[in-house]
Amino acid sequence: MDAALAPIIGNQGVVALYRRSLHLCTARHPQFAATCASVPASMDVLALGSVLVEQSDADALLFSEVMLTIFYELLTTLIGPSLTARLLRDVWGPSLSDTPSQEISP
Template sequence: MKREAVTKALARRIGADADADARTVAQAFASTWQQIADPLEKVIGRRGVSVLLDRALHLAAKQHAWLLLPSDPAAEVGPLHGLIAALESQSVAEGTQASGLLFESFTELLDTLIGKSLTDRLLGAIWIAPTPASAKKDTYE
C-alpha cells in the first residue's frame, strides 16, 4: 500500500510530461523531501531526520548502488545535496524508482522509530492525491 502511494505521489509531482528529465525527477524528490523534513524536524530534530535519511540511503543502495554517497558527519546539510546531484545524473526511470524506494525505506524506518500512527499523521497527507475540495482555499468573510 505504502509503495503504491509513494509511487503515485512521485508520478504526480514529476507530471505526465513526456519531456520530463532527470532534473524534473530530482526537483520532485527535493520538494517531496522538504514536505517530509519540515514537520519531522519539529519532532526528531534536524540531526534525527538526517540520520534516518542516511540509513534509508544505505538500505535503498542495496538495489541502487549509486545511492552510496560519500558522507560527511560534520556537514550540516547531510546527504541531501549529493543525493539531488546523483538523481540528476540518472535516467528518469532509475531516478523515479530509486526515489520511491528511498521514501518507502525512510517512512518504514520512521514507523519503527515513532510508530505507524504518528508517521501517518505527520506524513500521510503527502502521499494522498489532493481532491478538488481540498485544493480550494477556505475563505472567511
C-alpha cells in the same frame, strides 16, 4: 520532511533516518550502490536532485520510490504508523489513488 519531523525527532534524527535509508537502499537494491555513493550523507535535497538527474527517468523514479518507502518504514518503526501518517500527511500531498474516479456514462 525535515520541517515536519525535526520538532519530533530532531535534525540529527532526520539526518540519521536519511543516512540509514540510503544504506538500506543499497542493501536491498545493489544496483543503486553507485547512486547512493554519489549522494551526500547530509540531507541535501539539491545534491540528491543533482545525482538523480544523471540517472535515467526510470532509475531515478525507482530509486526515489525505494528511498522514500524505506524512510517511511524506518520512521514508522520509530514513532508508529499513526503519528508517521499524521506528520507526513502534508508532505505527501494527495496521491493519485486519492483522486475521485470519474464516472463514465454509457
